[in-house]
Amino acid sequence: MSALILEGRPLAQKMRASLAGRIAAFKRSSGRTPALAIIAADDNPVTSAYIRAKLKACAAVGIKAAVHAMPPVEGAILSLIGTLGRDDAVDGIILVRPFPNDADPRRVAEAIPPAKDAEGMSPANYGATFLTKTYAEAASGILPCTAFAVIELLRSAEVPIAGRTATVVGRSNILGKPAAHLLNILDATVTLAHSRTPRLESRLAAADIVVACLGRPRFIRGSWLKQGAVVLDAGINSVDGRICGDVDFESACKTASVITPVPGGVGPVTTAVLLSNVVRLAERRLAA
Ligand SMILES: NC(=O)c1ccc[n+]([C@@H]2O[C@H](COP(=O)([O-])OP(=O)(O)OC[C@H]3O[C@@H](n4cnc5c(N)ncnc54)[C@H](OP(=O)(O)O)[C@@H]3O)[C@@H](O)[C@H]2O)c1
Incomplete structure (x- = not known):
């Protein structure tokens, strides 16, 4: 038997295309573009490729993405999350994995406001997932x-x-x-x-x-x-x-x-889901 190769790009493309109208409507209503903050506290070939892919995908659909390079220190990361959480122009926050050894994943998840939690890892969003x-x-x-x-x-x-x-x-x-x-x-x-x-x-x-x-x-x-x-x-x-x-x-x-x-x-589908999460968070904050 020779397996069917299930490529991710066609599905990712479809998911991204379905976001175009929603992003345009968000821009019209809010006067700004949905925005993702990417916190990067580690530097290796896999994370660099990951970040490049996210930036390219955000640019392609019209999401503003900014990379925040940080020292691998929990206090500094939590403080940045606090700042981004208070910034009205930021809709989604992610911290690139693997986490630095100094940062406790649970404390990071607890620090990310559920309304800006683009990876669904805050206790409120994660708990809600498991209640479904x-x-x-x-x-x-x-x-x-x-x-x-x-x-x-x-x-x-x-x-x-x-x-x-x-x-x-x-x-x-x-x-x-x-x-x-x-x-x-x-x-x-x-x-x-x-x-x-x-x-x-x-x-x-x-x-x-x-x-x-x-x-x-x-x-x-x-x-x-x-x-x-x-x-x-x-x-x-x-x-x-x-x-x-x-x-x-x-x-x-x-x-x-x-x-x-x-x-x-x-x-590629993971990236499309991230974009979709950011748009959903942006829409929810606008409607709140
Ligand atoms: N495609 C994407 O977009 C995407 C996104 C995120 C992650 N990833 C990739 O997915 C992989 C897993 O990531 P993660 O963050 O979930 O990793 P992780 O936190 O390191 O967890 C790895 C899991 O695998 C288990 N494991 C390790 N060695 C094993 C073995 N020999 N036999 C059976 N189970 C074993 C571990 O068991 P214990 O719990 O017992 O330690 C642990 O539960 C990585 O390659 C990562 O780069 C891909």
Whole structure:
């Protein structure tokens, strides 16, 4: 079997196109453009590529984006978040991951005002996500971008989810955990695997849908997958200057029926979800 390659760009393009009218209406009503503040406290090839992609995408749809380069110090980051939170011209705030060692992700999440929380990680937005019982309800909130991107990609490819077995590998708050919740409310039976999960290969062998988000380059082998599995690879790793996912793409293509490439799969959709979150936050503040 040779898998269908599920590219992210067509869906990302569609999502971005659907924002154009809303951004124009926001500009007419508010007299300004929606604005995203990107706090960058780490400098490495993956984060630099991440920031470049966000800036380009914002410019393409007419969102004003500003990068705030910061020292990797929690106090300074929290103080900047406070300033951005009080700035009426800022609609969304994100802090680029990985977080500096000195910054506690929970304190950062608590500092970001829910009304400007473009990644859905403030306790109010994150809690609201996990209180949802239907996908429509979840999708009307501010969701963690990559988790939502993974599920939207599955839905765009019309992959059946209800009644299927799904294994999410990686249980981070930003990605694996909310992705598992969204699959769960879409009626998949979900295993949320992590670094202490015994016999990971057997959990994968039983999975109709695999979401890889463990941050280990090419870790998941094609021979571990169920024949015909649908594989969403959210991993972004830099190996010898090249970006690769958490799944060994070459071997997985022989077993999977559908697989996302890295780069070009989950990443572009994640960016489109971020844009959509910023526009939604801007609209909500205007209406408040
Ligand atoms: N596509 C995108 O736009 C996007 C956005 C965000 C992140 N990412 C990428 O997604 C990946 C995960 O990011 P993250 O922020 O969720 O990472 P993270 O916070 O480091 O979490 C990694 C998770 O993977 C688990 N894990 C690590 N090694 C494992 C193993 N050998 N077997 C099973 N589970 C294992 C960890 O388990 P424990 O909990 O037991 O430690 C943890 O739950 C990274 O490659 C990151 O760059 C992509």
